[in-house]
Amino acid sequence: MILLIHDLGAEEAKRLESTYATETVVVSDDGTIRHCVGCFGCWTKDPGSCVIKDKYSDMGALLGACTQLHIVSRCVYGGFSPFVKNVLDRSISYVHPDLRMREGQTHHRLRYDRPFRISVWFYGEGITENERETALRLLKANSINMGCPLDGVRFVESTVNLNGEGVVSDQNCIAQW
């Protein structure tokens, strides 16, 4: 299963989503998402689920079940857009609260056995070199933290030509990590 998280508006979202196969779960912005309040309830009150019960409360389980994670996000200062970051902030139940050493640093133990692979498309006009460099380092950190290999990242000015199947297979367009 592919998990697609994006922050696109209705028209662009419809076009992009139509290019994906049926085995895809889409997480998009309907304006109802609430922000993480740092309660750690997803580790100690209802382990594995966010205690804020809205349509984004089972992100940990979704990540645990997917084989590929596709993220399409506006590049904001070299990071994700508020919506995409909100989804990721609400996803920490994917990991276990205990700590383990990975690549010489402490990271969270993984709750699920099977890692997914990550592909990211950052879009926006005038993304600076510093922002690109920051974004690449951010994704590397995410990849280590979630214990998931990064397939690649691509920076685009516009989302018009993004195509679910195309971008997955078009490895030439993805900077290999």
Next chain:
Amino acid sequence: MIKTALLNGSPRGERSASRMILDFMEELLPKEQYERRHFSLKTPNIDPTVLGEILSSQVLLIAFPLYVDGVPSHMIRWLMELERVFSLQVKSRPSVYALVNCGFYEADQTRVTLDILRNWCERAGLKWGQGMGIGAGGAFSTFRNTPMGKWPFRDLGGAMTAMGLNITKQVSGTDLFVSPDFPRVAYKVAVEYSWRRAIKHNGLKLRDLHRRIPLVRP
């Protein structure tokens, strides 16, 4: 008086490690010279009054916790709005000093986030002063009543004093990365014990800590 806004980006507000860190920094800024005001940016809702206070400040001191290797989402909304309004403002713009604490032992894990803030400063036309990454943020609640500069915050106290000096001289400095004065293994043991205590306190079994949620399709 130098108008200084101490911005707490933790959703936990007054009870947060970020607030403790800002309180420590506040003490290093002489109240005869600095008008120090705290503002909580704990939600994504932009408060126009707070926005106005930030716009008219000469120094911004921002503290928040690391969320998934980056800036918490509600803070990104604030940064974007601040970029928009600072871009419209032609008068002098404040210097930015930032303190990011993370739950991992290694303060270095905040480095990317400090770069995100630096990129924000570039977009908003603000002067980057200095950043500080603080590791083992989980220790702050345990040592809530420990003065800065005393164990386990000796190294942190030194780093904060250095940043405080840069603020008072209105100069920039290289980013600092510091963790409390105890070994990594001790932090790991203490953190994992705290999760087990919390889960029992919530009426669950220890095995629930490892729970996996089966995906139920809508």
